[in-house]
Amino acid sequence: MKRAWPLTLRGTGALVLALACFALASELGIVELLYFGVLLTAVLVVSVAVLYGTSRADGVTRSLHPDVSSVGRESAVSAHVTLRTSLPTSSAVWRDTVPSGLRGEATGAFPALGSGLRGAGSGGTRTAELTYRLTGARRGVHSIGPMTVSSSDPFGLARRTLVFSARTAVTVAPAVIDLPPLADFSGESGGMLQTTTEQLGQGADNLVARPYVPGDSMRRIHWRATAHRDELMVRQEEQESRPEATVVLDRSALRWAAEAKTHPGVDPGFEAAVSLCVSAVARLVYDGYSVDVIDADGAVLAEQLDGADAADVEGLVTQFATLTTRRDDQLPTLRRVFAGVMSGPVVLIVGRFDAADAESVAPVAAHSALALLFAASPIGDALRHASESGWRAGSIDPDDLGGAWAAAVGRGVSRVS
Structure with a gap:
């Protein structure tokens, strides 16, 4: 917010002293007090003019x-601040406004800048x-800003606060927890597991390449076969x-x-569920x-x-940053x-x-090779x-999603709290 009064406490005191000198010079007939009052007034005017006019x-x-933060994850913010100045500036203090959905200290010393009149093509800017x-504190989309830069004249008589009103939207996605793998339960999974990411390079020979047709995902392009055949080829998994x-x-x-219906990030139970959802997807992928x-x-x-596609998981996590509840209760129709599959x-x-x-939901378990249920x-x-x-x-358990997952997988029923 801009300061309505441009003078600091010291400057305000100097103004009061100047006015007192004018009054006493008139009452007592002391010319020196008049000169001193004029000098103080001139210094104050120059201080304000330098700060506000240059x-x-x-x-x-x-x-x-x-680009996308997540709950509990730290992100580095780089801010490029541009000033138009005709005179060199002194050091100042900057502060960026951090919303409640993020945590962190966004303040520090603003460096002194040279005159914008120097240097060809600078346009008077520095x-x-x-x-x-910043660390993500609550899921959702939050805005950083406005930013303020507060500076004072060399005598500390006047202070000015520049306001940069531009805001930057920050997406805070749900936290992805590293869950224990289901590798020990592959016999119950309904099929053979694909190779994991460290084996992806070795699995290319197990894929069949076919010509690209409109509608195929670009992620399935088989670049080795494309280079060999001189036409776009896509992977066809067995x-x-x-x-x-x-x-x-x-x-x-x-x-x-x-509150979870209109505002993401406010219901601890729903937030734990969303985090468990994306974490389970990441584990399965x-x-x-x-x-x-x-x-x-x-x-x-x-x-x-797709299995072993980390890019898909990142996209899902970002998409779920704004996920909310809805009115209908559809669990009985699950x-x-x-049915029949x-x-x-x-x-x-x-x-x-x-x-x-x-x-x-009891009938659903009979249609799954491995049925896991988690209730908040x-x-x-x-x-x-x-x-x-x-x-x-x-x-x-919002504080131990990994433990709840491991306990449910390892036993028929568990209560982790």
Whole structure:
């Protein structure tokens, strides 16, 4: 915010002293006091004129690395601040406004700049580069800014605050937790696992290349075959090397806090569920599964992710930065999504979960080679009932998602809290 009064406490005192000198010089007839008052006034006028008449804010641009932050992850921010100034500037103090969804200290000493009149083609501008670090605190899209630069004259009589109003949107994605692998359960997964990322280079000979046709994903281009045939070729995986998995995130607003419907990042339970969802997807993709991510009614939340494709996982995590709940309660209809089909691993993530819910989703477990269920707010013996119907059930602990995952995978039922 701009200062309405340009003088500092020292400058205000000097102004009061100058006015007192004028009054006393008139009352007492002391000419020297009049001269001293004029001198103080002149110094104050020059101080204000130098600060307010020689420079102005031109603009600020910010860049982040990485481009998308995530909860608990630190990002480096580089701010390029441009001033138009005709005189050299003294050092100042800068501060960038950090929203509540981010944590960090965005303040420091602003460097002294030379005159913008020097140097051909400068256009009277000088640029300073500032860096600081921020940590994602709450999922969602947040804006950094405005930035202020406060400077004073060499005598400390006047102060000016330049405001750079430009804001920069920062996307804070859900945290991805490293979950234990399902490698020990490949016999229950419904198919043979693909090779993991460290074996990707060795798996090319197991793929069949065919000519590219419109609609094929560019990620499937087989560059070695393309160079050999002098035409675009795409990878055609063998059917048995593409096991599939499904992750279901129940977004019913009735099962989560009311705020989760309109504002991402405010309901701890839903945030833990979203984090567990993207973490489970990342784990399954890394283990070689092609993963479908759906809502409880079968609505697709993201395009199918290919096994061992880290880029797909990053895209999903970014997409889920703004995910919220919805009004409809579709969990009782989940059985219809899997009716008549056999699936590989199924991961079901819900909020409030009672015995009636356990009964409604019981048939789904029979259609999955490995059925995992996680509830943020289980009621009574709901998890035990789910376990009896074939689910490996566990409660979501926001502080230990990895432990909840490992416990549910390793036992029929678990409560981790």
